[in-house]
Structures are given as C-alpha cells and as structure tokens.
Amino acid sequence: MLNRRTMLRHMAAGAGAAFSLPLLPNQLMASPTSNSTPKRIIFFLQNQGFDPLTCIPDGMTTSGSLAKANLPEPISALEPYKERLHIINGLHGVHTSPSHSAFFGALGGYRGGDGVPPSASTIDYELSKVLPETLLPHLCIGMDSIENMTTKPTLATLSASGAGQPIFMYSNPNHLYQMLYGGISSGDIRRQHEARSNVLNQVEQFAFNKGRALPAADKQRYGQYVQGFKDVNGLRDRLDTVADHLRKFAPKVDERYTKPQFETDWHDVLLDLGISALTSGITNTLTIASGRGEIFGAWKGLGIQQQGHNLGHMDQPDNPIWVKIRQYNSRMLVKIMETLESVPEGSGTMMDHTLIVYTSNNADKQHTSGANWPVMLLGNFDGAFKTGCFTQLQGKRPINSLYTSLLRASGVDCDRFNMSEQLAKKFDDGNGPLKEVLA
Known part of the structure; x- marks a missing residue:
C-alpha cells in the first residue's frame, strides 16, 4: 500500500496529498x-x-x-x-453542531x-x-x-x-485540467502547464535551500512544506509517464x-x-x-x-x-x-x-x-x-455508524469511526456498522 500523503498546507495549487512511491504506466488503473x-x-x-x-x-x-x-x-x-438506490432516514449528527454547516x-x-x-x-x-x-x-x-x-x-x-x-x-476547472492532463495538451494549456511546472520546481528547490539554514526545532515542520512541493511535482511527472493512457x-x-x-x-x-x-x-x-x-x-x-x-x-x-x-x-x-x-x-x-x-x-x-x-x-x-430500498432509523445512531459501515465494506475491521466510547455512550445507541444497510 502506498505510504499516503503529508498534507501540504497553504498550497495555492490546492494539492492536498503526497505520494512516496512511483507507479509504472501499466499500474495506473487500480x-x-x-x-x-x-x-x-x-x-x-x-x-x-x-x-x-x-x-x-x-x-x-x-x-x-x-x-x-x-x-x-x-x-x-x-x-x-x-x-x-438506498434511501436512509433517521441517522443523526447532533454532536457535529451542523447549524450552518458541520464543515x-x-x-x-x-x-x-x-x-x-x-x-x-x-x-x-x-x-x-x-x-x-x-x-x-x-x-x-x-x-x-x-x-x-x-x-x-x-x-x-x-x-x-x-x-x-x-x-x-x-x-x-482550468487548474484541475492542467494538473491532470496538462502534460498531454497543446497550445496555451501546454504552455501554462510547463510554466507552472517550472515555477513549482523552482519553489521546491528554493524552499529546500532555505530550510537547511533553519534551527533544528523548525526544520521538521518546514520540511513538510518542502516535501509537499516535491510530492506535487512528482505526481505531475508520474501523470506525464502515462500520457498515452490519459489521452x-x-x-x-x-x-x-x-x-x-x-x-x-x-x-x-x-x-x-x-x-x-x-x-x-x-x-x-x-x-x-x-x-x-x-x-x-x-x-x-x-x-x-x-x-x-x-x-x-x-x-x-x-x-x-x-x-x-x-x-x-x-x-x-x-x-x-x-x-x-x-x-x-x-x-x-x-x-x-x-x-x-x-x-x-x-x-x-x-x-x-x-x-x-x-x-x-x-x-x-x-x-x-x-x-x-428505504430504511427508516430512529435517530439513535450517528452518521459515524454509516462511516463505520463504509470502512467495514472496504475491509477495515473497526467498530467505531472517530467516536470515543465516552462520546458513544451519549450519542450512539449501538455499536459497529449499520446492519440495516449492509448486505
């Protein structure tokens, strides 16, 4: 399994993931x-x-x-x-305080x-x-x-x-298209993709050089930002290697x-x-x-x-x-x-x-x-x-129980998602996934 990403905070390009291992073109599809x-x-x-x-x-x-x-x-x-289709009514999320949004x-x-x-x-x-x-x-x-x-x-x-x-x-969508398909494009899209790639490569090198002079206490945190740029550049390069497939x-x-x-x-x-x-x-x-x-x-x-x-x-x-x-x-x-x-x-x-x-x-x-x-x-x-089918629940199980069900269906053995036993005593009338939704 891939060693998943370190979050690149405040990245203007919007990248939120880092990838440590390259995939070959014939490994693109999951x-x-x-x-x-x-x-x-x-x-x-x-x-x-x-x-x-x-x-x-x-x-x-x-x-x-x-x-x-x-x-x-x-x-x-x-x-x-x-x-x-499966319509589910009666889950709750009172613990998330979702008034305008639970964000x-x-x-x-x-x-x-x-x-x-x-x-x-x-x-x-x-x-x-x-x-x-x-x-x-x-x-x-x-x-x-x-x-x-x-x-x-x-x-x-x-x-x-x-x-x-x-x-x-x-x-x-122009930014997203450039990230996914800039390497196989032509004209303005291609030129923008190359210009942006050059900038990100320069930023990565600049950040790396500057980070070496930081005190030891700051190097680890700063290193996360440097790694973020490196990961984004690496993703772009790997997408370029599967250009024929992406076309x-x-x-x-x-x-x-x-x-x-x-x-x-x-x-x-x-x-x-x-x-x-x-x-x-x-x-x-x-x-x-x-x-x-x-x-x-x-x-x-x-x-x-x-x-x-x-x-x-x-x-x-x-x-x-x-x-x-x-x-x-x-x-x-x-x-x-x-x-x-x-x-x-x-x-x-x-x-x-x-x-x-x-x-x-x-x-x-x-x-x-x-x-x-x-x-x-x-x-x-x-x-x-x-x-x-339609499932009517009684408002005693949280949305966390649905998320637990998704994890179980994906092969993860868990009884609760993001809910401690203390919170569960107050907000969850059951334990484990929703038996009403799993086949």
Whole structure:
C-alpha cells in the first residue's frame, strides 16, 4: 500500500496529498489483489441541508422496498435506477453542531464549525488509504458561484487527512485540467502547464535551500512544506509517464472552461473532470462539494437568481428553486452512474464496484440541530450494500455508524469511526456498522 500523503498546507495549487512511491504506466488503473476487486467511492454533498421530504416517497413511513414507490420530483431522475438506490432516514449528527454547516465534521463525524480546523481525518480520506492504489488516491472538487470559484480556486472546508490537516478542493476547472492532463495538451494549456511546472520546481528547490539554514526545532515542520512541493511535482511527472493512457479519457476543452456564461458551466466541466479521473484510474475516491462545504453557492444557469445563505432559509419541499437544484444534482448522479456503467471491469462494469454517497454537510436543513441526517446510497460496492430500498432509523445512531459501515465494506475491521466510547455512550445507541444497510 502506498505510504499516503503529508498534507501540504497553504498550497495555492490546492494539492492536498503526497505520494512516496512511483507507479509504472501499466499500474495506473487500480488493480485488485487476489481476494478483492477494484472499488471506488464518491461522496456528493449539497449544502443548505437535505430535507427528507425531497427524497422519501409519499406514504413511506417505515422501511421497505422502493419497487412500487414513486420517487419525489426533486430526485425523479433517479427513478430508472431505483434498484440501485438506498434511501436512509433517521441517522443523526447532533454532536457535529451542523447549524450552518458541520464543515469538516460532516465527513469526520465530530464537532465542526466555521474556521474550526479538523480534529481528525475524514471518512473519504480514510477510505482512500484502503482502496486499491492509484496515482491520486483522493480528489476533491468544489462547486460555487463563478465569483467565488475564480477568486478562491481552492478551498479547504470539508475533507482532512488528520487533525489540523485540511485537504484542498479544486474549484477552477482550468487548474484541475492542467494538473491532470496538462502534460498531454497543446497550445496555451501546454504552455501554462510547463510554466507552472517550472515555477513549482523552482519553489521546491528554493524552499529546500532555505530550510537547511533553519534551527533544528523548525526544520521538521518546514520540511513538510518542502516535501509537499516535491510530492506535487512528482505526481505531475508520474501523470506525464502515462500520457498515452490519459489521452483516452481527457475531456474536450471548450468555451465552458475559458468563457463560462454561468457557474453551472464550471460545475458541469468539474464533474466531467472528476468522472474522467475515476474512469482513467487516476483516483478511486472522489469528493464533490456543491457549495464547497459552506453556506454559499449559486445556480444562475438553472434560472435561479437567489444565491448564498438566503437559499438555506427557504423550505425545500415543493419549492421550485430547490426542486431545480436537487434535480440538477440527480442528473449529475445519473451521469456518474451511466458513465461508470459503460466501462467494463472484471465480469461486470465499474459501477458494479462503486458506491455513491449523497447527503448534505448540514443534515436536513439550514439552522439544524442535526437530529436527522438523510443519506442516499447509489450502487452496492461489489455487493456489500443493500439496494432498492428505504430504511427508516430512529435517530439513535450517528452518521459515524454509516462511516463505520463504509470502512467495514472496504475491509477495515473497526467498530467505531472517530467516536470515543465516552462520546458513544451519549450519542450512539449501538455499536459497529449499520446492519440495516449492509448486505
């Protein structure tokens, strides 16, 4: 297994991972061991909450099959995929304090807040460590207003590799394209890629030289920054070695990248890049943050003029604005599934070995206590999860128990994720994974 990364803090390029071992071109795709199959996981978090009435079919108050149910309008695009869907209601996250957002706590299962650093790693990072090796084990992309994505092309509010170690997410698709596919591009993209590469190489050497003169007490900390630049440069070089393979998967660059009319143009191409990173085998863990884990976000491309925090103060059920946003999310989920379904893998397809987790970074609504945290699962992760059903829980088990289930399905023997016995006595009525979701 790869020796996973040391967090590169404050890196303008937004890199959040370091890699110690090179992979050969024929090892790019995540390859299984004799007792496992390639697996991948996608987290999709929409900000401002996920009201259960926007996903639970009318009349369903107890657990049961979705076969004869009609999905609500906001997620109607998923109707043809009900056999792959599992809707979960009744988990809680009161211990995360998710009022405006739980921030890192949403995927960490611990107390979060605006400006509060992560207190431990998040579930997406932990899963990236145990899934099959790839060049970029974990990729985070963030969708926001065009102004925010332009002025703040990277942001760290949702994923973390450890206490005080946030992982940056990409929000400018041009930067992400350069990182993934700059080495196989031509024209301006190629020139920008080479110029940026030269700068990063110079910064790495400059930082190394300056660090040698530091007092011993500061060398270790400074060395982490130097290592971060070295790792980013090494990743770029390794991507260049598999250029022929990557050419088959690189999305076509059009005016949506360089002249976006609306922020949804960038949302769409960011999704394309995330999907291409999965299908090419560059990564096996993708985190998508619509609203970037905060309280902002805009969808003018859907005809929605309201944006930001005001959206959180609107009731979601039967609200035409939120119906449009959730339908847009659902179409994105369908695009992910259909693309992965089209790629053969083993005796089936990539989707057969994939799980998509859709939820919000602040439970059911804005200004929530976190007493109810709805989640949708799509796919079965190579048969590990039940599908085609609705599960109603009683609000006595935390989101940590779902994350424990994900780890168990990935081969990790654990009973609790980021929750001490003392906290569990107060916030968890059980122990171990959720038996209601595992097959």
